Amino acid sequence: MVNDHIAHTLEAIVGPNNVSIHTTDRITHAYDATRQQFLPDVVVHVENTEQVSRIVRLAHTEKIPILPRGAGSGFTGGSLPVRGGIVLVLTRMNRIVEIDTDNLIAVVEPGVVTGRLQAEVEKLGLFYPPDPASKDFSTLGGNVAECAGGPRCVKYGVTRDYVLGLEVVLPSGDIIHTGGRTMKNVVGYDLTRLFVGSEGTLGVVTRIILRLLPKPEARKTMLVAFAGIDCAAQAVSAIIQGKIIPTTLEFMDASAIDCVRRTASFDLPDTCRAVLIIEVDGEAAALDRQVCTISEIISPLGVLATRIAATAAESEAIWQVRRSVSASLRSLNPDKFNEDIVVPRSKVPEMIRSLEAIATRYGVPIINFGHAGDGNIHVNVMVDLAQNGMRETVNQVLDEIFRATIDLGGSVSGEHGIGTAKAPFIAMELDLATLACMQTIKKALDPNNIMNPGKIFPESVREHGALSPRP
Amino acid sequence: MTVSRPLENLRHSIDQCVRCGACQAHCPVYVETCRESSVARGKIALAEAVLTGTIDLEERLQQEAGLCLLCGSCAVKCPNQVPTDAIVAALRAQITATKGLSSLGRGVAMLTGSQRLRRSLLRSAHLLAPLLFTSIPAQSGLRLRFSPAALKQRVLPTLAKHSLFDRIPEFLRGDADKPVLGVFAGCALTYLYPATGAAMARLLNRLGYSVALPRSQGCCGMPALASGNQALLTQLTTTNSTAFKPYGVEATITACATCHGMLADQTPPPESSAPTAVMDIHVFLVQAGLADTLAALPASPHRLRVTYHDPCHLRSRGITREPRALLQALPGVELIEMEGAEFCCGLGGTFAAAHPKLSQTIGDRKLAGLQASKASIIASSCPGCVLQLQDVITRANLPVKAVHTLDLIDQALAGEGPA
Numbered sequence: 001m002v003n004d005h006i007a008h009t010l011e012a013i014v015g016p017n018n019v020s021i022h023t024t025d026r027i028t029h030a031y032d033a034t035r036q037q038f039l040p041d042v043v044v045h046v047e048n049t050e051q052v053s054r055i056v057r058l059a060h061t062e063k064i065p066i067l068p069r070g071a072g073s074g075f076t077g078g079s080l081p082v083r084g085g086i087v088l089v090l091t092r093m094n095r096i097v098e099i100d101t102d103n104l105i106a107v108v109e110p111g112v113v114t115g116r117l118q119a120e121v122e123k124l125g126l127f128y129p130p131d132p133a134s135k136d137f138s139t140l141g142g143n144v145a146e147c148a149g150g151p152r153c154v155k156y157g158v159t160r161d162y163v164l165g166l167e168v169v170l171p172s173g174d175i176i177h178t179g180g181r182t183m184k185n186v187v188g189y190d191l192t193r194l195f196v197g198s199e200g201t202l203g204v205v206t207r208i209i210l211r212l213l214p215k216p217e218a219r220k221t222m223l224v225a226f227a228g229i230d231c232a233a234q235a236v237s238a239i240i241q242g243k244i245i246p247t248t249l250e251f252m253d254a255s256a257i258d259c260v261r262r263t264a265s266f267d268l269p270d271t272c273r274a275v276l277i278i279e280v281d282g283e284a285a286a287l288d289r290q291v292c293t294i295s296e297i298i299s300p301l302g303v304l305a306t307r308i309a310a311t312a313a314e315s316e317a318i319w320q321v322r323r324s325v326s327a328s329l330r331s332l333n334p335d336k337f338n339e340d341i342v343v344p345r346s347k348v349p350e351m352i353r354s355l356e357a358i359a360t361r362y363g364v365p366i367i368n369f370g371h372a373g374d375g376n377i378h379v380n381v382m383v384d385l386a387q388n389g390m391r392e393t394v395n396q397v398l399d400e401i402f403r404a405t406i407d408l409g410g411s412v413s414g415e416h417g418i419g420t421a422k423a424p425f426i427a428m429e430l431d432l433a434t435l436a437c438m439q440t441i442k443k444a445l446d447p448n449n450i451m452n453p454g455k456i457f458p459e460s461v462r463e464h465g466a467l468s469p470r471p
Numbered sequence: 472m473t474v475s476r477p478l479e480n481l482r483h484s485i486d487q488c489v490r491c492g493a494c495q496a497h498c499p500v501y502v503e504t505c506r507e508s509s510v511a512r513g514k515i516a517l518a519e520a521v522l523t524g525t526i527d528l529e530e531r532l533q534q535e536a537g538l539c540l541l542c543g544s545c546a547v548k549c550p551n552q553v554p555t556d557a558i559v560a561a562l563r564a565q566i567t568a569t570k571g572l573s574s575l576g577r578g579v580a581m582l583t584g585s586q587r588l589r590r591s592l593l594r595s596a597h598l599l600a601p602l603l604f605t606s607i608p609a610q611s612g613l614r615l616r617f618s619p620a621a622l623k624q625r626v627l628p629t630l631a632k633h634s635l636f637d638r639i640p641e642f643l644r645g646d647a648d649k650p651v652l653g654v655f656a657g658c659a660l661t662y663l664y665p666a667t668g669a670a671m672a673r674l675l676n677r678l679g680y681s682v683a684l685p686r687s688q689g690c691c692g693m694p695a696l697a698s699g700n701q702a703l704l705t706q707l708t709t710t711n712s713t714a715f716k717p718y719g720v721e722a723t724i725t726a727c728a729t730c731h732g733m734l735a736d737q738t739p740p741p742e743s744s745a746p747t748a749v750m751d752i753h754v755f756l757v758q759a760g761l762a763d764t765l766a767a768l769p770a771s772p773h774r775l776r777v778t779y780h781d782p783c784h785l786r787s788r789g790i791t792r793e794p795r796a797l798l799q800a801l802p803g804v805e806l807i808e809m810e811g812a813e814f815c816c817g818l819g820g821t822f823a824a825a826h827p828k829l830s831q832t833i834g835d836r837k838l839a840g841l842q843a844s845k846a847s848i849i850a851s852s853c854p855g856c857v858l859q860l861q862d863v864i865t866r867a868n869l870p871v872k873a874v875h876t877l878d879l880i881d882q883a884l885a886g887e888g889p890a
Contacts, residue, residue, distance in 0.1 A: 024531040027520050028513035033491050073492035091505035136496040
């Protein structure tokens with residue numbers, strides 16, 4: 001696919017040191033956090049938009065698959081080179097071009113790591129809220145491509161709510177500019193939103209204009225133990241009905257609590273079957289009152305214990321409980337299937353009950369925690385794939401989980417995207433006309449299907465048969 | 472850091488990597504190169520490919536295996552605690568076993584494998600001094616002393632006229648009721664910073680301990696590990712274990728983070744006696760109550776702003792509080808935390824020799840935090856870090872001095888202010 005002529009052209013564009021066809025580099029750009037592997041033909045590191053444009057134009061002319069790659073930390077296969085081709089690595093386009101404190105805007109290149117931008121703007125008293133768990137290493141380009149979320153989204157929204165404008169290299173190689181530097185902008189179609197969450201299938205984002213907020217003055221964290229998931233869910237609804245939107249409203253169900261009970265630095269009541277971690281932010285003076293109000297609102301709802309962090313260290317100890325769930329999962333079984341379903345907030349208890357029923361029916365541990373405030377549940381199916389027939393069992397389990405999710409009016413992915421991992425399930429959620437509309441857009445922008453092919457749409461996956469739904 | 476194990480034995484550890492990519496946030500090399508093959512996840516994928524036979528030990532892979540500081544930052548922060556430093560060491564050992572030692576590795580073997588050779592060389596060529604622990608720049612092993620391109624750009628301490636062994640006798644007798652402690656000096660404190668090494672021995676003796684400083688002790692083995700020389704590593708382990716045996720030491724004390732990391736992981740050969748504890752000097756001193764002694768010293772009229780740099784090989788073992796506790800207790804010192812105190816200095820095993828420019832670029836990342844701290848002294852508990860930090864400071868023309876923590880303690884106890 002990548003012959004000498006193409007390799008030489010690539011070298012002419014970015015220099016020989018930034019093009020590699022060595023097996024070593026192909027192997028290290030074959031995977032993402034799904035643990036699947038597909039060898040690309042060539043790995044190219046780029047440094048500016050001009051280079052990206054010339055390379056994409058070459059791929060377009062030569063009909064070679066090309067896919068942009070940032071940290072390669074996605075959970076759904078968005079950066080897997082499933083059909084080989086060119087991996088376009090954007091990690092070195094990592095300049096924070098501008099932080100505009102008058103207009104509360106940041107202009108960044110796609111390779112900037114999210115946590116780095118957050119640290120830089122916070123030095124200036126500003127705030128970039130989206131906080132995916134991978135923020136210390138995932139890139140803003142990747143966050144835009146997948147429309148990343150995080151715990152703070154219940155109050156602050158997701159990545160798309162902060163993207164004001166984009167520079168994008170289209171599959172033709174043309175460079176376009178969507179949106180702009182203003183909050184208000186209704187000139188033409190809202191192409192910005194089209195590209196946010198498009199998983200690298202419509203073009204390569206080469207510059208991002210982001211909206212910033214003033215940094216909240218203070219935060220306060222509390223942990224509440226409940227007798228059951230229904231109580232916790234009622235508490236979530238009650239808090240929001242009480243006109244308080246916490247920064248985060250994280251929950252852990254009984255399965256998750258069992259995983260961390262022993263390692264937590266403080267005791268959880270034996271009868272505790274659900275935990276909420278609630279954080280509020282804003283003016284320091286107002287926070288104590290907010291915490292009091294929350295405590296009052298939820299007190300009739302089966303609260304077993306409440307722990308309010310008085311210091312940063314105590315707050316950290318609370319968050320440590322939530323973070324240690326992931327690490328503890330591997331003690332259950334070696335293979336993890338990490339889904340990020342989302343259901344309407346009020347349906348969380350029903351969903352948890354469905355998950356418990358599925359776990360019992362198939363005899364596999366399913367550990368659930370996540371963002372109760374926005375109904376986004378991280379469902380972790382823990383299995384040992386070495387067991388006979390387990391792969392089939394997992395596929396059935398996932399199928400049932402997604403069906404239950406959609407029956408409750410939810411979505412199969414809240415923040416991880418579709419990629420290859422969920423492509424087989426997309427038709428469960430989207431009707432045919434909607435899917436067809438999306439594919440029309442894809443075909444119009446990328447007639448040669450070079451831009452991250454084999455992602456999102458089930459047809460393309462089946463057509464080439466290169467992938468099973470799961471590793 | 473850990474002793475070299477065959478790659479095959481690390482298969483289970485390699486399987487533990489879930490490719491999450493979290494290591495990208497912690498790898499000093501990746502921060503500079505932004506290339507996946509620099510970071511732990513990439514190295515693990517390559518190690519796995521070597522095990523499954525999907526890649527041979529091609530030249531490009533050898534280069535990438537060399538691009539690792541063995542600092543262990545990734546292993547500490549890995550959600551699954553995958554020991555990438557051990558995996559890289561094993562990969563290098565496999566490369567050495569298959570392809571033979573690199574010129575760098577041969578240099579390491581000549582220098583650290585023969586003590587007599589090492590001493591005679593040292594007396595004649597002070598340019599070679601830093602090679603004892605950064606080992607030899609890749610190009611040409613020993614001949615480098617005639618044209619050491621990598622060293623020309625580097626600020627080196629002047630080689631001391633008298634090594635530690637000329638300054639401190641082999642045995643210092645202490646109180647009858649206190650045990651014997653072994654001092655594992657390591658190359659840097661023996662030859663480059665012997666005053667610091669001597670301070671360590673005298674301080675322990677002053678606390679009442681008998682101190683053994685056997686002349687037959689050798690290199691800790693870090694350069695051997697870093698260059699994939701398993702045979703030399705085994706030989707050095709035996710040499711060191713044998714050296715301390717006659718003294719019946721209760722513990723072996725080091726003041727070099729790298730030596731500590733290497734020795735603490737080594738399993739003594741079966742013929743030796745029961746393994747003795749290896750302790751970092753700072754941990755030992757804090758347990759011995761020295762912080763209180765220091766705090767009780769007369770107050771100093773003016774206090775110097777001192778900041779502390781965490782050596783990777785102590786930080787990765789959770790030793791961060793003790794050196795700070797000692798510094799904080801010094802009457803003439805105001806301890807200031809700098810941003811990025813935990814960030815690797817970039818020296819790393821044979822890394823500075825093989826990748827001099829990249830090593831300096833990584834080191835220069837310390838500058839912003841150091842300048843913002845407005846400290847006039849940066850202390851560290853590893854002579855390798857001190858050497859690298861002084862190089863960084865001098866090239867940036869900063870009015871800051873890099874010193875070993877022990878130097879400040881020694882000065883305070885001697886009634887002098889920090890120099």
